[in-house]
Amino acid sequence: MTLAKPLRIGVDIGGTFTDLVTVDSATGELSMSKSFTTPADRTDGVLEVLAEGGVSLGDVSQFVHGTTTATNAVVERKGGRVGLISTAGFRDTLEIMRINRERHYDLQWASPVPLVPRRLRFEATERVDYRGRVVTPLDTEALAATVAEMKAAAVESIAVCFLFSFMNPVHERQARDVISRVWPEVPVSISSEILPEIREYERSSTVVIDAYVKPVMGAYFENLETRLASGGMECGVTVISSGGGIVPVAEAKATPVRTLQSGPAGGVIGAAHLGAQSGYRNLLAIDVGGTSFEVSLIEDGVPSRTTEGFIEWGIPFKIPLVDVKSIGAGGGSIARVDPGGLIQVGPDSAGSEPGPVCYRKGGTLPTLTDAYVTIGLIDPAYFLGGRVELDAEAAREAISGQIAGPVGMTTTEAALGIVRVAEATMVGAMRIVSTQRGYDPRDYAMIAYGGAGPVSAVELARELGVGTVLVPRFPGAFCAFGGLCADIRFDFVRSYLRRMEELDLATLTTLSEELVAEGEAAMSRIGVTAPPMMQFTADVRYSGQNFEVNVPFPPGEVTEATIERVVDNFHGEHLRLFGHHKEDEALEFVSLRLAVIAATGKPEFTPPGPQGSAEAKGSRQLFSSSGQIIEAPVFDRSTLPVGWAHPGALIIEEPDSTVVVRGTNDSTAIDDLGNIVVSVAESG
Incomplete structure (x- = not known):
C-alpha cells in the first residue's frame, strides 16, 4: 500500500x-x-x-x-519587449489615458512612460461597432506584414486590443491566428480573453501588462x-x-x-479563514512586510473585492482582485528629511538587498526597521530567532546622522518620530478601506501579520478605536499559510451595456449560460469533477455615472423579477456606500460577472503545547502609548500556553515577528487556537 x-x-x-x-x-x-x-x-x-x-x-x-x-x-521595468496592435486610430490610447494628471498643480509633473513605446505600437485596419457588428473586416494581409515588422523589431510578446472586441471578439481571434501563422513562437495576449469588458484604456493597459510579464513569468x-x-x-x-x-x-x-498582488491576496484569504475559526468574522487585516503595508476589510467572513487596481499611477489594470490597499510603509521603508524639515517614511524601500542599515548587507539609508531596533521594539540579538544578529549601533548612527541631526532631535526622538510617521501613514490607509467606504472600524477586530505587523498593530487599533487585535501563529509567514486556505477559483465577465428598461432578458440569459459553460470548462480542464459553486454579480450604475457598484445577481433564467432584485440590491448598496440613492433615477446595466469556486481542504488549527516556562525571559524599556518610558516584560511565545493572560504593556517574541503592546491598560491572552489576542484600551 x-x-x-x-x-x-x-x-x-x-x-x-x-x-x-x-x-x-x-x-x-x-x-x-x-x-x-x-x-x-x-x-x-x-x-x-x-x-x-x-x-x-x-x-x-x-x-x-x-x-x-x-x-x-x-515596477522595475524588467518585463518583456511588447508589441501592441490596436484598431487604426487608437495607437496612442496608452499615452492619452484619461486626459488627466496625477498631480494637477505640479508644473514639473511628467506623464508616465507607457510599457510599450510608440515605435512598437502598430495599427490594424478593422472596425467593430458598439453593438458588435463588423463595420470594416480585418485586413489580414496587412496584419501579416505588421507581424513580420514586429518580428524584425525583436519584440518578445504581442498584445492585441481592438475597439469593442468585448462585444465581438472575431477580429482579435483572427489576428491571433495570423500571428500564429506568421510567427508561431511568439506569446500572444488578446484583450477579449484577458478582459472582455467595456473601457478601452483600462482594457488596453491590462492586456499590455499581461503581455509584458508573460515572458518573465x-x-x-x-x-x-x-x-x-x-x-x-x-x-x-x-x-x-x-x-x-x-x-x-x-x-x-x-x-x-x-x-498581480498574489501574495497579499493569500494573506487576506488566510485571515478570513482563521478569523472565522476564532470567532471574528468582521476583520481589518493588516500585513506589514519588508517593503509595504497592506490592509483589507473582511465582512462576515468574506474579503472585500474589487475589479480595478494600479501598479503605479498611469498603469491601471482591471482584473478580479481581493481589495487590498497598499502603501510603501514596510519595515524596509526608507526614512528621510524632506526639504521642509519634516520626517518622511517611504514609499521607496531598501528591500532585501541592501536592506536596512542594521542588516549589515551594505545598506546606508535608515529605515523603519532601524528605528524599531533603536527604540527597543525589536531585539537585535533575536532577529529571525537569533539566526541573524542586527547591528543596533549602525542603525543608531544612520538615524543620528541623517535624521536626528538635520531636524535637531536626539537619536531616540528621531527614531520614535520615524515610527510615528509610518504609523500615521498606515492609519490613513486603514481609513480608506473602512470609514471612507461606509464601515465603522469600531465594529471590527484587527488581525495583524507580516514580520512588522504585530509591532505596530495595537497602536494602530487604538487610533481607530478597534478593541481587539488578533496575532496568528507564524505571523511573519502568514501569506504563505493563507495560500493553503484558498479555494480553486476562476472569474469571468461579460459587458452588456444597456439601460435597465432596455435589457433583453433572453440575451442576458444567454450571457449567463455562456459564463457558466466557461466556468465548467475551466474546472474540467484542470481535473475538477465535482460541481463547483457559482456566484453571479452585476455591475450597475446610475445613467451618466462613470463608476459602477457591484451587487448580487440571482442565478438561473433572467426574468423581470431578476432585474427587480438587481435594482433593489443596487439601491441598497449605493445607500450604504454613499449615504444616498435615487429610486426614480435611470439605471444602467454594465457587466455580468461569475465566480466559479471549487472548495479545497483547509488546515486545522491545533495549538502546540508550551515549550518551557511561561515566565518573562527579561525586560526592555519602551515608550508607552502615553509617551512615558516604561519597563516592559519580554516573553517567548513558544512558552505561552492556551489560557495564559497578562495585563499591561509587554513584548512577545517569536522567530518571525515581535508583538509589542505599549498600553499599560491593555491586556493580552492566548486563545484556544494559540492566537495572541490583545484587548485594546481606549487610552494606553
Whole structure:
C-alpha cells in the first residue's frame, strides 16, 4: 500500500523575505521557515527556504505559491519587449489615458512612460461597432506584414486590443491566428480573453501588462517547476491568483496578469479563514512586510473585492482582485528629511538587498526597521530567532546622522518620530478601506501579520478605536499559510451595456449560460469533477455615472423579477456606500460577472503545547502609548500556553515577528487556537 504524501506547503516571495509554511496532513502540525529573497533569481530563495525548513520534496502533496514577481517586473521595468496592435486610430490610447494628471498643480509633473513605446505600437485596419457588428473586416494581409515588422523589431510578446472586441471578439481571434501563422513562437495576449469588458484604456493597459510579464513569468515558473521536479517533487505547482483563489501553474502562465498582488491576496484569504475559526468574522487585516503595508476589510467572513487596481499611477489594470490597499510603509521603508524639515517614511524601500542599515548587507539609508531596533521594539540579538544578529549601533548612527541631526532631535526622538510617521501613514490607509467606504472600524477586530505587523498593530487599533487585535501563529509567514486556505477559483465577465428598461432578458440569459459553460470548462480542464459553486454579480450604475457598484445577481433564467432584485440590491448598496440613492433615477446595466469556486481542504488549527516556562525571559524599556518610558516584560511565545493572560504593556517574541503592546491598560491572552489576542484600551 502506498501512503499518501503528508506535506502541504505554502511559499510566498516578498520584497525582503521568502516564507515557507508546512502542514503535516497526518498530524496537523504547522511549521515555518524564512530566508532572504534573492532578486537575481527568486527560485534560489525558494530552494533555500525549503532547505531551511528541512522539506523533502518527495513528501510534498501540495505546493501553493504566492509571488510578487509579476508586480516587480512592472515596477522595475524588467518585463518583456511588447508589441501592441490596436484598431487604426487608437495607437496612442496608452499615452492619452484619461486626459488627466496625477498631480494637477505640479508644473514639473511628467506623464508616465507607457510599457510599450510608440515605435512598437502598430495599427490594424478593422472596425467593430458598439453593438458588435463588423463595420470594416480585418485586413489580414496587412496584419501579416505588421507581424513580420514586429518580428524584425525583436519584440518578445504581442498584445492585441481592438475597439469593442468585448462585444465581438472575431477580429482579435483572427489576428491571433495570423500571428500564429506568421510567427508561431511568439506569446500572444488578446484583450477579449484577458478582459472582455467595456473601457478601452483600462482594457488596453491590462492586456499590455499581461503581455509584458508573460515572458518573465513563463521563464520563472518553468525554472521553478524544473528545479522542484529535479529535487523529487511530483505534485504540480499551484499559484495564488489576484482574486484570492488558487490555479494550476499552467493557468498562471497563460494569463500572468492575474498573479498581480498574489501574495497579499493569500494573506487576506488566510485571515478570513482563521478569523472565522476564532470567532471574528468582521476583520481589518493588516500585513506589514519588508517593503509595504497592506490592509483589507473582511465582512462576515468574506474579503472585500474589487475589479480595478494600479501598479503605479498611469498603469491601471482591471482584473478580479481581493481589495487590498497598499502603501510603501514596510519595515524596509526608507526614512528621510524632506526639504521642509519634516520626517518622511517611504514609499521607496531598501528591500532585501541592501536592506536596512542594521542588516549589515551594505545598506546606508535608515529605515523603519532601524528605528524599531533603536527604540527597543525589536531585539537585535533575536532577529529571525537569533539566526541573524542586527547591528543596533549602525542603525543608531544612520538615524543620528541623517535624521536626528538635520531636524535637531536626539537619536531616540528621531527614531520614535520615524515610527510615528509610518504609523500615521498606515492609519490613513486603514481609513480608506473602512470609514471612507461606509464601515465603522469600531465594529471590527484587527488581525495583524507580516514580520512588522504585530509591532505596530495595537497602536494602530487604538487610533481607530478597534478593541481587539488578533496575532496568528507564524505571523511573519502568514501569506504563505493563507495560500493553503484558498479555494480553486476562476472569474469571468461579460459587458452588456444597456439601460435597465432596455435589457433583453433572453440575451442576458444567454450571457449567463455562456459564463457558466466557461466556468465548467475551466474546472474540467484542470481535473475538477465535482460541481463547483457559482456566484453571479452585476455591475450597475446610475445613467451618466462613470463608476459602477457591484451587487448580487440571482442565478438561473433572467426574468423581470431578476432585474427587480438587481435594482433593489443596487439601491441598497449605493445607500450604504454613499449615504444616498435615487429610486426614480435611470439605471444602467454594465457587466455580468461569475465566480466559479471549487472548495479545497483547509488546515486545522491545533495549538502546540508550551515549550518551557511561561515566565518573562527579561525586560526592555519602551515608550508607552502615553509617551512615558516604561519597563516592559519580554516573553517567548513558544512558552505561552492556551489560557495564559497578562495585563499591561509587554513584548512577545517569536522567530518571525515581535508583538509589542505599549498600553499599560491593555491586556493580552492566548486563545484556544494559540492566537495572541490583545484587548485594546481606549487610552494606553
